[in-house]
Amino acid sequence: MDARSGVIVAGGRSVRMGGTEKTVVDVAGTPLIRRVADRLCAATDELVINCREDQRDSIAGALDGLDPRFAVDEVPDRGPVAGIETGLEAAETEYSVVVAADMPFLDPDLLSYLFERAADHEAAVPRPGEWFEPLHAVYRAAPSIEACERALEVEDPRIIEPLSTLDRVVVDRDDLLAHGSLDSFESVDTPDDVEWATSRLG
Template sequence: MTARSGVVVAGGRSTRFGDREKALAEFEGDPLLRRVADRVVRVVDELVVNCRADQVGPFRRALADAPCEPRFAVDEAPDRGPVAGLLTGLRAADAPVAVATACDMPTLDPGLLDSLFADARGETGAVPTFDGRPQPLAAVYRVEPAVAACAAALDPDADEACGFGGVLDRLDPVVLPERTVRERADAAAFRNVNAPGDLRAGEASEACGSHLP
């Protein structure tokens, strides 16, 4: 069995990008998806990319000759949001533990991601805090309990919270305090691309809250 998986959630549609595919938009000369994948594969044994069926071909080309050949986890029902995308990706993971991120975080810090695997030992996961909020798509999860937590959060009949807040409430992972996180990485590790203007180097927006309900 694979020791560590990396799950990149890339199936969402960004209305702020219009007709453009955000995951394929170039950041410093590379598609966003490739930038993220190249960072994630430094600390994992396999790469899983969650996406829609129509994205597989373009994404495969964007990741050609990547250090780790990706596997694609296609959403059965597209456009259900990032929790559904994470669930699909985790279900396809071969390892018992996985780092999860979004395709729009091109300045991820592999060292930070690697450290989260150590924090997650014996726990259901390890989620960093930045700018006062947990960052669920820059986190490490124990796959089996995380799948259950995502599925429960998506249950339309559930009485409890939905979205990533509901996932974390059910999962109860280690949540690293912001002081600890800032000692390991700078703010660039949590920047994401929300709009075309963010593609200019150094101008990506901080990710805090962008993947939360």
Template sequence: MRTGAIVAGGRSTRFGDTDKSVAPLAGVPMVRRVANRLAGDDDPIPPGADRASGGDPVVDELVVNCRPDQRAAIATALDDARLPIRWSLDDETDQGPMAGIRNACRAARGEYAFVVACDMPFVDPAFVSHLFAEATGHDAAVPQLADRWYQTTQAVYNADAMGDACDRALARGDRKILDPLSELEYAVVGDDAIRERTTERTFANVNTREELDDTEAFIRSALSPT
């Protein structure tokens, strides 16, 4: 079994007062766009601005990590989603993304979990499959573009190993998302391998209203008849 874990518990202060996870993006809540991609649905536009084509789900279940006060709105956004959904609620809020990843891994039924932030609407299911393959026999598979940090919120983790490493990091008072990786044996999926299989857009995230507008304009342009 493969788990897809969507981390949505951050406060998103740069986005404003609205919960970013359920903000409409070209008419679809952002978290639903991410869920649909993992489910193989025709939404949203994949990297390269091609029309999405439906396919098989890349994971067998979804775990949604969020704060308790977010659950009702996110559940509405994910109503009738193609994949079964499990919930991972943050009992202690505002602990940072590492705690959200830990909680999601603890809720996963699969040995390996693909963790993705709720604000990454162009996640590429074919690349997710590649990450699962790369993670086999390791504690994780983590992408690294040449000019960026490790993409820890779009990576595959052995759920138990990552959960344990996050527990130890949090117990030490560490909050940086890279801290647990120092204890793991992980495969790095480098820039060349990334660009052979997908585009940089798969890692694009939406942090501000301006970025939401730009992303919506891209989606609507890609959907327009040529």
């Protein structure tokens, strides 16, 4: 099996968390991004963190012992498409799974299945409901970086835009359920979400 990278996109502002840095908020005794990283590392060989420069120290502390590669935004606040591009550029493998920093229930088995489905394609994107999940998807680096560059020619591209030009395979709900848990897509965005996740994990 070829080596696989895991990219966490963590550069967004934690607007709905009430001013607290969401990536390192405590969830059942563990920083949120550490929960994401531990599950991601179970399915990958290399960990890449995309973040803003002002986040780097706190995230590095939360990930002590994991030795991630940091892909710091040269220009912060350009949105998730820029984060995906920066993360993929830093990865050293042909294929990477790109996830958001707020998914503490990531399912390593489901991530491994997405890697399998991405073979011979440029991306594998899940659709557990009505919408695609671009921040829980596997990308082939070279064409995906180019797709992000094209999308970023407009100021604020939709997160789905790069996928629209890639040779992608869509993994629908029934297929996802057969290979893992849909809890993998649950995110923590607000203080109430933190309480909910803590109650499930505590």
